[in-house]
Amino acid sequence: MLIAGYGMAGARLAEEIRRRDPRGDRLAVVAAGREPHLPYNRVLLSAVLAGAMSPASVRLQDEAWAAGHGVDLRRGRDVVAVDRDRREALLDDGTTVAYDVLVLATGARAWVPPVEGLLADDGAPAPGVETFRTLDDCARIEAAARDGAEVAVLGGGLLGLEAARGLAGRGVPVTVVHPVAHLMERQLDRGAGDVLARTLRGLGVRVRLNARAVRYLPGDGLKLDDGLVPADLVVVSAGVRPETGLAEAAGLEVDRGVVVDDELRTSDPAIRAIGDCARHPGTVSGLVQPAWEQAAALAGLLLGEATPYRGTSVVTRLKASGVDLAALGDVHTAPDDPDTEVLCLTDAARGRYAKLVVRDERVAGAIALGLPDAAAAITRFYDGGIPVPADRLALLLGRALPDGAAGGGGADPATLPASSVVCRCNSVSKERLVAAWRAGAADVPALATATRATTGCGTCRDTVAGVARWLAAQPATAR
DSSP states (O other), rough: EEEEOSHHHHHHHHHHHHHHTTTOOOEEEEEEESSOOOOGGGHHHHHHHHTOOGGGGGGGOOHHHHTTTTTTEEETEEEEEEEETTEEEEEEEEEEESSSEEOOOOOEEOOOOOOOBOOOOOSSSSTEEEEEESSSHHHHHHSSSSSOEEEEOOOOOOHHHHHHHHHHHHTTTTTEOSSSTTTTTTTTTTTHHHHHHHHHHTTTTTEEEEEOOEETTTTTTEEEETEEOOOOOEESOOOEEEEEHHHHHOOOSSSSSOOOOTTOOOOTTTTTOOOEEEOTTTTTTTOOOHHHHHHHHHHHTTTTOOOOOOOOOOEEEEETTTTEEEEEEOOOOOTTTTOEEEEEEEEETTEEEEEEEEEETTTEEEEEESSSSHHHHHHHHHHHHHOSSHHHHHHTTTOOSSTOSSSSTOOOOSOTTTTOETTTTEEEHHHHHHHHHHOOOOHHHHHHHHTTTTTSSTHHHHHHHHHHHHHHSOOOGGG
């Protein structure tokens, strides 16, 4: 098998395969990765940008992992062509690799909007302009954002806000420029977006809304349709586009991503696709949780396990210091919708906003800003498809949990279903934590090493610690 792309999705696929086939008796794996770096967690790039984490600390694998697990890794090599008839892939060094199964995990690239001055003649970002997608991007932004430099972040979505908060955490004067009336309009309604903007301003991030960038003027800044944002550096975080060039050249079906079915098969049954480059009807691209769930499903399918991928119920979290935000499901339903109950709570002065959307007695959507207990409680009902309690307000405030669970927004490990996702950044379930404990990971640091739980945004640390305490209290025969 050949994995084309060895970022988050490709590396996770290799790990999931070797977890099921440790010695490689059933499946030989060759992987080619364009970046020279070891695979790393893009979820944590904002922490790297803020100086809270080092590039080495966000690695997903060490130097010895691939060789030690029988994975033939061609680092810094790109798959440039596929011969589907001969089932061969051509690498950029001129070598070819034969495959029985080819997995496209080519990811996505940063999109630069058509604003005059942002791109050089060769199509690369112009001097003074950087995208925010890779470790190398982080290094260039850090180098450019010298003390006293003014930075404009173009894009008020998830990654743009994480980049802005990371820079502000370093003391860099930063302004977010967003063309819509409120931040994160895909994941938030207007009320939540307004409270989030107020919170970010309190953390040193200037916000310009309903502002359309028309030209980048080196030495001056970003010209808007209603003024100028002074900037020595423009960081573009305006979205991504799936990397589908290889698939298109090979004649595969592409429609805003490489089209795949529930077995992650493309229009060629010998070629699969996962992660940001893939388009499956049951999920949203650009987030890590679907990619890792697809990797686990595909590993099972390739090794004969009947685990088709049915889609991912995504919970979006903003990973920015000083901001606790979770959003899930349908958040844009209006309060007067006749088939839906909608509850909203706004406490803008304290940076809190909550919205609960209930349909057919179950959570259909929610926003929790500055209310971590509510986020934890609502997510459990949402993940489990559990009927919500009659006291909707208690749930909105995080004071109601499924029958038998602990109150106060905490998760009682004894009643937490085995399949419940504890760490969403790394797609770690309670079942995996228990398995790691039984294999010898007998405390939180060991569980983090074995499963990576707590190494993402960190919001699951209390739950992981609770699972560890619960396991330690069980008789050895019951663990």
